[in-house]
Amino acid sequence: MLLIGAGPVGLAVAKAMLRQGIAYEQLEADDDLGGNWYHGVYETAHIISSRKTTEYADFPMPAGYPDFPSAPQMLEYLRSYADAFGLRPHIQFRTKVSMCLPLADGRWEAELEGGERRVYKGVVVCNGHHWDKRFPTYEGTFAGEYLHSKDYRHPRQLADKRVLVIGGGNSACDLAAEAARVGRGCDISLRRGYWFLPKTIFGVPLPEMVPGWSPVWAQRLLLRVLLRVVVGRYENYGLPKPDHRIFEAHPTLNSELLHYLKHGRIRPRPAVERFEGTRVFFADGASAEFDTVVCATGFNLSFPFLPAGLVPVEGSNALLYGGCTLPDYKNLYVVGTAQVRYGFGPLMTPAAELICRLIKLQDEMELPIGMVLRESGARPPTTHLLDPHRALRQMRLARHTRALRQMRLARHTLPLLVGKERKLRRRLKPPAPSVIERRSLDMPNQSSDLKVF
């Protein structure tokens, strides 16, 4: 199997593949592992999800780590995870996959950046979803420095500048707080009302305060009560009232924004309307001059090495069955597209094991496992936001298949899928192999230097 990417998600999948005896090659474009925690976050970043809700389920972070480790600590942790499970020898660094195409026999052909081509039984995509910068569009052009939060690396970029941050997510708040400390001034432009949640309440990281076993309405109620006591009304900070319920958007966990708003170091602004030179006009008719505008406006979900549209994406939501498969393609698993409410680790450890079980089950089937899941009633997610507690409960259900079968409760659990596939095969014609013509992708035709793995 080809495993693309050696970030936190790719590493968890690699560990599960090794454990379950699935042969694989892990290709990583960069010269080291760690993904975002190696190359993709600003130097001063700390996680917003807490240590306990971010560490892998089977590999605790060092006891001496703080509740919210820094980017270098995260990288150190990921490196020690890779070393503990012997993952490094299987990673080929500086090896970027530029194209993956399905072959008629269900295998996949990969082309690397240097032009080398290899054939694999299948592909597991773990290329991350925090790299393809999304910019807003406005009338006019800003004549000062205009960057995306992804291009922000160090506070000196903001030092002594009049900074406008656009956005209300986690990066926006981090950058606004940074500009409040080192800049000449900082404004934050919000198109809508957000729930700004403090990182800790009563000294406990917020993600750890909310009991996962309780229903979401109870979690919302608890948070609303706590917020009313700890924060009060957002209007008292000059902020718009949230226009959605907690968890209907990715939560913003930040204790500094409200602090700096109250100290006058950050000024709230409504949506940007247009630029004229270095002057920015806002929706309320006000305007101001800035040196730097930072767009902390998120990312597109992209798979540049797959044919356009092969993975259907609506907004930020990838329409995958069982969280990682497609009904029309065998042996393709797209992992880590959902935005988990807290950290990646507790979910990725069991999810990676489950993906490996799907890979093995596919060997017993002719039809794509994504099609079997769809025909069994599974549906793609309606949002990219993932409730980790719910997802963990679902995975536990899938694991306890035997007991469930006896209880006649298991409709979609894993081994039953093989029987379902046999029935389906009798009913349905196998799909015409979805082969994509190389010519239509403007790629050279297959040559004799093709390596088969």
Ligand SMILES: Cc1cc2nc3c(=O)[nH]c(=O)nc-3n(C[C@H](O)[C@H](O)[C@H](O)COP(=O)(O)OP(=O)(O)OC[C@H]3O[C@@H](n4cnc5c(N)ncnc54)[C@H](O)[C@@H]3O)c2cc1C
């Ligand atoms: C500022 C910031 C703060 C964050 N804070 C948190 C937090 O508090 N908690 C949390 O859980 N998450 C946080 N995240 C999210 C973060 O993205 C995840 O923690 C994690 O890095 C996702 O892992 P991943 O493996 O899916 O993706 P990535 O970390 O992006 O890794 C993907 C890897 O795939 C490689 N790759 C991509 N394309 C190719 C290709 N074509 N060929 C070969 N290799 C390829 C990349 O080089 C990269 O190494 C934050 C992100 C940002 C930007």
